[in-house]
Amino acid sequence: MNSKALRFNARIERAAFTLEAAIIVEPGEVVAVIGPNGAGKSTLLRSISGLVPLTSGSIEIGGVTVDDPARDILTAPESRRVGVVFQDYLLFPHMSVADNIAFGPRAAGVGRRQARELAGDWITRLSLTGLADRKPSELSGGQSQRVALARALACDPAVLLLDEPLAALDAGTRIDVRAELREHLAFVGIPTLLVTHDPLDALVLAERIVVLEQGRITQEGLALDVARRPATTYVARLLGLNLLPGQADDGRVTLTSGGEFHTAQRNVSGAVLVAVRPDAISIHTSPPSGSARNVWRGTVEGVEPIGDRVRVTAAGPPTVMADVTAASVVELQLTRGTPVWLSTKATELEVYPAGGTAPQ
Amino acid sequence: MSRRHRTTTQPPWPVAVPAALALLFLGLPLLALLIRAQWGQLLSVLTSPTSLDALRLSIITATAATAISVVVGVPLAWLLARAVFPGRRFARALVTVPLVLPPVVGGIALLLAFGRRGIVGQYLDQWFGITLPFTTPGVVIAEAFVAMPFLIITVEGALRGLDGRFEDAAATLGASRLTVFRRVTLPLIAPSLVAGAVLTFARALGEFGATITFAGNLPGVTQTLPLAVYIGLEGDPSEAIALSLVLLAFSIAVLVLLRDRWLRTGTAA
Secondary structure, three states: OOOOOEEEEEEEEOOOOEEEEEEEEOOOOEEEEEOOOOOOHHHHHHHHHOOOOOOEEEEEEOOEEEEEHHHOEEOOHHHOOEEEEEOOEOOOOOOOHHHHHHHHHHHOOOOHHHHHHHHHHHHHHOOOOOOOOOOHHHOOHHHHHHHHHHHHHOOOOOEEEEEOOOOOOOHHHHHHHHHHHHHHHHOOOOOEEEEEOOHHHHHHHOOEEEEEEOOEEEEEEEHHHHHHOOOOHHHHHHHOOEEEEEEEEOOEEEEOOOOEEEOOOOOOOEEEEEEEOHHHOEEEOOOOOOOOOEEEEEEEEEEEEEOOEEEEEEEOOOOEEEEEEHHHHHHOOOOOOOEEEEEEOHHHOEEEEOOOOOOO | OHHHHHHHHOOOHHHHHHHHHHHHHHHHHHHHHHHHOOHHHHHHHHOOHHHHHHHHHHHHHHHHHHHHHHHHHHHHHHHHHHOOOOOHHHHHHHHHHHHHOOHHHHHHHHHHHHOOOOOOHHHHHHHHOOOOOOOHHHHHHHHHHHHHHHHHHHHHHHHHHOOOHHHHHHHHOOOOHHHHHHHHHHHHHHHHHHHHHHHHHHHHHOOOHHHHHHOOOOOOOOOOHHHHHHHHHHHOHHHHHHHHHHHHHHHHHHHHHOHHHHOHHHHHO
8 A cells, every 4th residue: 555546436427327436556557447438437537637526435646635525625637646648649739749748847837948848858758859849740649649648747747547548549550659658657657547448458558457347347457367367248358258157066167158168177166257268269060089178069150350360159058259270261161050069178268256247 | 424414514504594693793893893993093092181091090990899809709709618607598699699780770779888878878978088989999899899799709619619628638737727728728729719800800890880870970080991981982982992992902801811711612622
């Protein structure tokens, strides 16, 4: 526990939905909030920024309570020490890069000359040298993002918020900018909360992930744990995993959707989730003779290319997605309606307690 | 395909004939003005004392009316666009009244308000010894009354169309509301503010009805260009025509200044 942490424990009622969550971000920690559109991610950020008031609960930034309706505390956005990198960056189009970065310090009363120097430091730090006098319209997506980051950090905030920091970029530049952003976030040193709908952003940029669905936290944990053991079908689908609920008993899982799996994990019992990667499932047109412990029959429902692989959806039970090569699709003549055998090894199944939230 | 091509290039005569008539109707009077102008004497007519007085007075009063409109009109536009207050719809309707009100009625209304016996004017006179009718400030008031709605409506539209998230961003960077307005909102709506001001200036420059009713027609004091044109027509038509050309030139200049704003669809098509 640190007094400089970002503490959000609140409820926000809006016309369309209610957001109720508790999130603590320690200094230097990067937490990603992922969730579908309308889950309340933006509302969360806007309330921390001071643009949306809380209905109840409290927000604490840098050891200061900035919103607490019960104690009649509500600090205006301009008086909170919050740095925000907005979706689309929202750089002021009529100002140069340097003036954008110097805006915060100037508003805080820093002299023109000193603010300009400060902006210069950030320009160097974020590799924007030579761009100081450009207008935002003359910048690439990656450059704009760095300017937005510099502008937010130049105010010396106590917390950094990023709203879909990579959504405005095209797929090509996204990978590079994501890696860059990761480096920059590493030395920020303040609590950093980012919101994204892209699981890859969350996995690359954050140590911890909070999953927000319909205004509630449905899962939180270390990024790797969430990726390996999703608690809801939403996350599983985002990550491209098969997620099957069932009842475990001594290494055997009776699946809710029908069918049964043998697993290598004998130590879990009761309500469980089974996560299995699509590339760990094999497809055959005759009964397989291999070592796989789990074999069941199904019918091909869909065949869809994904990158260099082909994703086959096969109706079971259990119904699963399996990734195969394009060559095997041709070889096995897989089309809609083809009867198939599916198999997966017991060791490929990730089995874990279902926790409080049942997948929908 | 070919049918469509035909209809776009060769409109049928029930459309083409009235359209041509309309164009002719709009263009012919302007053409007449250009044809009948005595170009040789133009300079001497325009530099006559009455013309120069009217020109000077018009520019001063229209500029003052525009300045007043900007100073009080921009805050009102902001209120109409952003604030929630009782009677906002009524306020917006009120702003548009001078646009459709016959200017001469506006002049009478101004007299009843600010005239020496007007509901406000009598106190201005009694307490401060200020008289507005038939003075140059009276001209400014008449022009501002008629022209200010152009500024308010243009700026309000721009404020409504502005992405409010820029202002949010400025607030999270620690800027007070006044700083946000001055350094973010105002620069972002600057093109519309300029357009609104130009429109206001043009409307003020051409103001006739309210001015002559409220401020009269005293050469050098309240006789603006349009009034001089009207008077000139009775005495010296060549002067009226010359001054009309000046007003026409101003109007064309306004069109050129605002062409990107209004004629973009026309040129793009």
